[in-house]
Amino acid sequence: MEIMSYTTQDMWTWWFALYLFLGGMGAAVIVVSFLTHMYLREEKELVMWGALSGVAMLGLGSGMLFLHLLHKWAAIYILTPWGILHKPDSWIAWGSQFILWLQIAAVLFALPFMVEKPRLLRWPIIGNVLKMEIVRNVAATAARFQTLLGWVAIITGLGTAVYTGLLLQSFPAVVLWHNPAVPILFTVSAFSTSMAWLLIVMYVFIYHRVDHTIRALYERVDIGLITAELVVIYSFFNYTLSGSESGYRSAELLWNDSGWVLGFVVCGLMIPLVMELRCVFGRWTGKVPIVTASMLVLSGGYLLRHYFMAAGVYAYPW
Amino acid sequence: MTRYVMVIDLNTCVGCNACMAACSLENQTPVWSDHWRTYVHDRESGAGNSVRRHFIPRLCNHCSNPPCMTVCPTGATYRTSDGVVLVDESLCMGCQACALACPYKARYPYTHADIKTGKEYYGALRRKAPSMDKCSFCHHRLKVGELPACVRTCPGGSRMLGDLDNAAHPVAELVHNGTAKPLLAHLGTRPNVYYIPQR
Numbered sequence: 001m002e003i004m005s006y007t008t009q010d011m012w013t014w015w016f017a018l019y020l021f022l023g024g025m026g027a028a029v030i031v032v033s034f035l036t037h038m039y040l041r042e043e044k045e046l047v048m049w050g051a052l053s054g055v056a057m058l059g060l061g062s063g064m065l066f067l068h069l070l071h072k073w074a075a076i077y078i079l080t081p082w083g084i085l086h087k088p089d090s091w092i093a094w095g096s097q098f099i100l101w102l103q104i105a106a107v108l109f110a111l112p113f114m115v116e117k118p119r120l121l122r123w124p125i126i127g128n129v130l131k132m133e134i135v136r137n138v139a140a141t142a143a144r145f146q147t148l149l150g151w152v153a154i155i156t157g158l159g160t161a162v163y164t165g166l167l168l169q170s171f172p173a174v175v176l177w178h179n180p181a182v183p184i185l186f187t188v189s190a191f192s193t194s195m196a197w198l199l200i201v202m203y204v205f206i207y208h209r210v211d212h213t214i215r216a217l218y219e220r221v222d223i224g225l226i227t228a229e230l231v232v233i234y235s236f237f238n239y240t241l242s243g244s245e246s247g248y249r250s251a252e253l254l255w256n257d258s259g260w261v262l263g264f265v266v267c268g269l270m271i272p273l274v275m276e277l278r279c280v281f282g283r284w285t286g287k288v289p290i291v292t293a294s295m296l297v298l299s300g301g302y303l304l305r306h307y308f309m310a311a312g313v314y315a316y317p318w
Numbered sequence: 319m320t321r322y323v324m325v326i327d328l329n330t331c332v333g334c335n336a337c338m339a340a341c342s343l344e345n346q347t348p349v350w351s352d353h354w355r356t357y358v359h360d361r362e363s364g365a366g367n368s369v370r371r372h373f374i375p376r377l378c379n380h381c382s383n384p385p386c387m388t389v390c391p392t393g394a395t396y397r398t399s400d401g402v403v404l405v406d407e408s409l410c411m412g413c414q415a416c417a418l419a420c421p422y423k424a425r426y427p428y429t430h431a432d433i434k435t436g437k438e439y440y441g442a443l444r445r446k447a448p449s450m451d452k453c454s455f456c457h458h459r460l461k462v463g464e465l466p467a468c469v470r471t472c473p474g475g476s477r478m479l480g481d482l483d484n485a486a487h488p489v490a491e492l493v494h495n496g497t498a499k500p501l502l503a504h505l506g507t508r509p510n511v512y513y514i515p516q517r
Contacts, residue, residue, distance in 0.1 A: 071448045071449055073411075074392060078392055092391035317501050
């Protein structure tokens with residue numbers, strides 16, 4: 001039977017795009033900051049900012065997903081560790097476990113630094129919690145297992161970043177989503193946005209407390225990630241233009257929309273790439289250009305997921 | 319082993335929507351939200367003197383390789399030994415991933431608000447919790463030897479249910495000899511609802 005209609009879905013919209021964005025970026029922020037501290041240079045401030053902001057992003061994203069559930073009590077089945085044994089073929093089941101253990105490992109990894117931080121101890125509620133005997137004991141124990149906790153966070157963080165793409169890939173009816181490049185694109189974007197966020201943190205909040213070489217390294221890595229993202233986007237464009245009508249219509253929806261072309265491709269990828277290149281080659285100095293470029297990368301990261309959700313075209317034989 | 323399949327003859331479907339009415343009453347579906355377990359699409363094709371009208375009934379295809387079951391994180395969607403894909407509403411958290419995974423637009427949300435309205439609409443509502451909902455081939459009827467409500471109601475005999483593993487059954491014959499064809503077979507879902515195309 002012939003295909004007679006094409007349509008997009010209206011169940012997972014902007015709030016789900018925000019979940020994918022915050023989930024991928026939050027996980028990558030934790031992975032990048034922990035790897036930096038463990039294998040490049042001791043950066044306790046970066047770890048604390050990475051862990052706390054990453055956990056906040058993951059919490060906010062997961063919270064949005066939770067609010068949208070029809071039957072919230074049933075979420076207990078994916079939060080228990082044995083849930084994954086029951087449904088090992090479901091990416092949401094894996095993703096929920098990754099996010100849960102990532103948040104726990106990230107907080108425990110950063111806790112030994114937090115209980116020693118005078119400024120944090122002066123905060124109204126958090127300071128009182130950090131001064132509690134039990135929290136100090138947990139921090140002392142966590143300090144002994146910090147490498148293990150770091151690797152738990154890195155593995156589950158990588159899993160979370162990849163999962164955000166694997167989830168969309170598991171929907172066979174939509175050509176745009178059901179292909180192996182989606183997890184690659186979403187993972188590259190997650191790490192690019194995480195670099196952007198950490199650059200903002202390092203330039204705006206902890207400029208004098210982080211070594212300049214880390215900032216310089218992040219800028220260079222982000223240039224590589226944005227370039228990789230542009231290559232994957234270009235290959236997507238070619239892929240969707242031939243092969244199936246559903247893919248072609250997705251391409252039409254994306255490339256005829258100024259939000260995708262100007263918002264994501266131009267302002268979210270190309271302009272920040274040029275700005276970061278000028279900063280790296282010393283043409284532009286100061287904080288403003290790199291912070292502006294990073295903010296554009298962040299907005300691009302959200303727009304990518306927003307338009308990807310909106311442009312998934314279903315082909316129906318009715 | 320029984321393996322249920324449905325064959326729909328598009329030549330005898332007259333678009334009366336009796337199947338939709340029978341299904342909604344049998345399964346207490348939230349029709350006020352325009353959500354149906356089965357829906358008959360009314361389409362036109364061609365132009366001028368060659369214009370044609372098509373009635374295309376849609377329902378869950380009870381796939382042998384159901385993507386909705388794979389994506390379900392809690393195991394709420396499962397497949398019975400007789401090949402029917404069902405939803406355990408007590409396990410379903412309503413993330414709606416199954417609805418996005420389904421290529422046949424067979425799933426919809428049965429919300430808290432729908433349950434409230436359903437109690438007034440149907441009186442004694444069997445459903446207790448919100449969840450994703452879909453056609454069950456009226457599994458509760460199959461278990462006692464009755465046909466699904468839509469099959470029993472169809473005035474044109476357009477809908478037929480049978481056992482694919484029983485080669486002598488007329489429905490199985492229609493499938494095996496290629497008269498009835500599945501929808502979107504290229505997606506690899508191995509659907510168990512087949513259609514006899516319009517001549």
